[in-house]
Amino acid sequence: MTEKLSSGHKPQGLPGLKFLITIGALAGTFSGWAFLASRNSSGASTSSATLPSALSNMPLPTLVPPPGGVSGGGLVSTSGTSVPRKPLRAVSAPPAPVVVSRSS
Amino acid sequence: MGTQVTAVVDAEALPSLDQVPLWFAGWEKTLSRFREDGELSRLNRTTGTRHSVSPTLLEVLQASLAAAVVSEGLVVPTLHDAMLAEGYDRSFDEMIAVSSADRKRVASRPDGLWKSIEVNQVEGSVHLPLGARLDLGGIAKGWAADRAARMLSASGPALVDAGGDISVTGPPQDGYGWPIGVADPYQPGKTIELLMVEAGGIATSGRDRRRWMQDGQWKHHIIDPRTGLSARTDVLTATVLAPDVLQAEVAAKVALILGSREGLQWIEERPWLAGLLVLGNGELCPSSRLHQYQWSAV
Numbered sequence: 001m002t003e004k005l006s007s008g009h010k011p012q013g014l015p016g017l018k019f020l021i022t023i024g025a026l027a028g029t030f031s032g033w034a035f036l037a038s039r040n041s042s043g044a045s046t047s048s049a050t051l052p053s054a055l056s057n058m059p060l061p062t063l064v065p066p067p068g069g070v071s072g073g074g075l076v077s078t079s080g081t082s083v084p085r086k087p088l089r090a091v092s093a094p095p096a097p098v099v100v101s102r103s104s
Numbered sequence: 105m106g107t108q109v110t111a112v113v114d115a116e117a118l119p120s121l122d123q124v125p126l127w128f129a130g131w132e133k134t135l136s137r138f139r140e141d142g143e144l145s146r147l148n149r150t151t152g153t154r155h156s157v158s159p160t161l162l163e164v165l166q167a168s169l170a171a172a173v174v175s176e177g178l179v180v181p182t183l184h185d186a187m188l189a190e191g192y193d194r195s196f197d198e199m200i201a202v203s204s205a206d207r208k209r210v211a212s213r214p215d216g217l218w219k220s221i222e223v224n225q226v227e228g229s230v231h232l233p234l235g236a237r238l239d240l241g242g243i244a245k246g247w248a249a250d251r252a253a254r255m256l257s258a259s260g261p262a263l264v265d266a267g268g269d270i271s272v273t274g275p276p277q278d279g280y281g282w283p284i285g286v287a288d289p290y291q292p293g294k295t296i297e298l299l300m301v302e303a304g305g306i307a308t309s310g311r312d313r314r315r316w317m318q319d320g321q322w323k324h325h326i327i328d329p330r331t332g333l334s335a336r337t338d339v340l341t342a343t344v345l346a347p348d349v350l351q352a353e354v355a356a357k358v359a360l361i362l363g364s365r366e367g368l369q370w371i372e373e374r375p376w377l378a379g380l381l382v383l384g385n386g387e388l389c390p391s392s393r394l395h396q397y398q399w400s401a402v
Contacts (some may be wrong), residue, residue, distance in 0.1 A: 067132025097285030
């Protein structure tokens with residue numbers, strides 16, 4: 001009776017594939033995860049507003065060529081079997097509950 | 105078991121889930137007092153004699169006796185007749201259609217009978233003292249959730265919800281907890297809390313459901329063994345997190361029966377528990393450790 005209940009309260013990362021069955025009725029479990037993934041991708045977008053004049057008059061940064069032997073331009077996969085990174089889960093919105101504890 | 109069951113497994117490959125409904129159907133037939141052809145009903149017809157029982161019934165009965173010890177007699181398996189006397193004499197769906205005048209009246213009695221139950225684990229037999237008929241109720245539900253979750257966990261972290269009694273075997277593959285809501289008893293379909301649980305159990309006990317009118321008074325299914333009557337308490341629902349769902353089930357029932365002041369104290373005295381009480385006046389009473397499980401933005 002002294003075992004400590006483990007917990008977590010910083011939800012991040014997308015869970016693996018989940019399989020759900022309901023006896024009697026189906027519960028909408030996946031919608032929350034899908035919503036969170038959607039939020040994350042949209043949250044990465046940037047504004048295209050016009051720069052203030054004070055900033056637009058600043059000199060452009062100098063481009064420094066990469067060291068010899070290193071090619072620039074974009075991310076390069078180092079393995080033909082690389083696994084895509086999971087998107088981070090948004091942390092500003094609570095996840096939808098998988099289930100709800102209630103009296104019955 | 106007169107309730108909805110949900111099972112979730114976090115796995116890369118589809119586990120075999122088609123057996124799960126069969127597990128619950130089998131357990132219901134063994135453990136429900138409403139199944140006249142079931143094993144528990146047969147056992148209840150043999151009080152006063154020794155009777156061989158299945159390993160499942162033996163295990164759940166032992167769990168219910170352990171619950172009686174842990175709860176100091178507040179959660180006991182021998183409330184069958186008290187339930188009947190209060191009017192809970194058939195499955196709740198059937199009760200709704202029956203007037204109180206048609207219900208059987210059976211004399212209830214103060215409880216202590218559970219201490220006289222004899223269990224022989226070697227022989228697989230049980231001796232119920234005369235009049236000690238069993239209702240395994242929430243303990244059976246919690247046991248089933250726990251057992252199903254553990255059986256499913258061979259495929260990956262699993263969660264099983266048996267009518268609000270929830271067993272979690274481990275965190276999802278993202279390494280964080282399962283988001284689990286706590287129902288708002290005042291607004292059906294809404295939640296009042298979101299908990300993140302990696303492993304353990306959650307249970308809610310309440311007098312907001314399974315209640316009925318008898319002789320002009322509201323009755324509910326949480327019987328106080330000290331009186332043999334529906335518990336008179338200021339707590340409407342009690343939700344408890346514990347290392348496993350059986351402990352959560354027992355603690356939630358104890359907190360409800362004791363009432364908010366003593367119930368919260370009972371939870372606080374056990375550092376492996378956290379709880380949330382919703383009172384009849386709408387007030388929320390969280391235990392001091394609940395914040396460890398509440399969802400929060402990073």
